[in-house]
Amino acid sequence: QSVLTQPPSASGTPGQRVTISCSGSSSNIGTNNVNWYQQFPGTAPKLLMYRNDQRPSGVPDRFSGSKSGTSASLAISGLQSEDEADYYCAAWDDSLNGWVFGGGTKLTVL
Amino acid sequence: QVQLQESGPALVKPSETLSLTCSVSGGSISSYYWTWIRQPPGKGLEWIGYIYFSGSTNYNPSLKNRVTISLDTSKNQFSLRLSSVSAADTAVYYCARGGPYDFPPYNWFDPWGQGTLVTVSS
16 A cells, blocks of 8 residues: 555546646655656656646646645646556655555546 | 666566676766666556665665665676565566656656566476
């Protein structure tokens, strides 16, 4: 059981807007920044979003992040087939004194 | 740009010690938090621990008694040792760079190595 809670799956059709949630607690998301990683099958995760809503160079602006209280969200607008991947949220946990991840959300583009 | 590459045995026997090395190229290891993360087949990511360039370490409490992460600045490498392994330790092991701030909660992992699958089996 992961410390951060994500829906196991999400889906949408091309062009749609999809949101993936990440729920935590006061010791992690409530206090610290959230980062998001994208992982394609058989490959390593890649940084997709950092410090809640900052996109690394090269990440399309179709991807956006937000945080409110003890939850965070990743939104993908103008969904494309190449967005089909697993998405993980992560945050520092003050109680654990270390990093925690969500269980991951498998995004399917219908 | 900085690249990371894991290396080590793909098969480890139960009760033995898993040893992996991460080679860093394109940048110096003398900064940042050098991190190990693992992913059991078909499952999510688990943070194992990190070593700061100063040599200080921090481990996941669930693995703390079995984990050692060390740094070799002369070779621009860092290593993971996980003792008394069992089938539950079968996973893809990733090394990653954590940074860029001195305060860990401010950081993120980028880049990552490609990962190496380690199977624990007799």
